[in-house]
Amino acid sequence: MNAFRMIDTGPLSLRVAVEGTGPLVVMVHGFPESWYSWRHQIGPLAAAGFTAAAIDVRGYGGSDKPEPVEAYTLEAITADVAAVADALQPGEPAILLGHDWGAPIVWNTALSRPERFRAVAALSVPFTGVPQRPFTEVFRRAFTEKGKFFYQEWFQEPGRAEAEAEADVRRFLRAFYYAISGDAPPGTWPDKPAGATLLDGMIDPPVFPAWLSDADLDYYVAEFEASGLRGPLNRYRNHERDYEWAQAFGDRRIEQPALFIGGSKDPATTLFGAVSDPVAAMRPHVPNVEGHVLEGCGHWTQQERPAEVNRLLLDWLGRLPG
Helix, strand or coil, X not given: CCEEEEEECCCCEEEEEEECCCCEEEEECCCCCCHXXXXXXXXXXXXXXXXXXXXXXXXXXXXXXXXXXXXXXXHHHHHHHHHHHHHHXXXXXXXXEEECCHHHHHHHHHHHCCCCEEEEEEECCCCCCCCCCCHHHHHHHHCHHHCECCHHHHCCCCCHHHHHHHCCHHHHHHHHHHHCCCCCCCCCCCCCECCCCCCCCCCCCCCCCCCCCHHHHHHHHHHXXXXXXXXXXXXXXXXXXXXXXXXXXXXXXXXXXEEEEEECCCCCCCCXXXXXXXXXXXXXXXXXXXXXXXXXXXXXXXXXXXXXXHHHHHHHHHCCCC
16 A cells, blocks of 8 residues: 655655555656546556655645745756655666656656656657747647637636636536546537636536546545645746746757557647647657557546556556666
8 A cells, every 4th residue: 555755855845655666656647636646556556566656746735835836847846756756766767657747747857867767658748849939829829819718828827717726626626627538528628718717618527437436536626625726727837937947958859768648539649739640749859759549538548547558557667678
């Protein structure tokens, strides 16, 4: 059974669920989730001879929650990930695993610290190189300037999205999780004008898909009712800072062995329609990537399809050098 450890990274403390012994796999969750999103992977990884360490990213769950927006940059969070690896497996390169926001976090951790991480796996979000411009410019040109709603634009103003989500955390999570799951019919993520709010037109389904039980939802709700949403949403408010930091690595590729798993019904897998083949788009930047797209799977990859993800992940881990 996993146990929580509080790890001092220097600037703050992070809660990490740890189980098993052996080579370290550091697991980084996305929005709006927690260490708990890896509940189906922790035991199998430990049983396969690995130390599975699932982080609560800063701002979430039992980890520290600094107030400033600029405390949630990729520079800061990749340093957190490296500090956890150093604490749990000093002197030996670790393996990274991330989903949703955790995917760019682990891609960039591997990119910026190639000597510290020997392999990287990511779910949902592919890596297509160091950005040529901040993502705010990308989504404003594609959506906002055309009068279309984009959720990350709604997240930009501090306090606005927090107030909407925290007014009824359970409804927010159910609607958000369902809208981009593989179970949602087309149009569940509504096409709406730029002035809308996130929850406008979103569906809270009468019966939630079986991959998220009432007990699972209760856990997430309790975590966010205790922690609030400011820290998690602050991650979206650092695109310009992240762009500036990443330019130092513009001449690098991720050379480590890599695994990508996406879903055919996950908008993030195609970068919101920007790429048709995410694995092919990654190869110039991640030459040693192995990729899989799960048919019919939505955004919550390792929760929707735990058996398939575990099979692919454990097979890949078993073939890593050393």
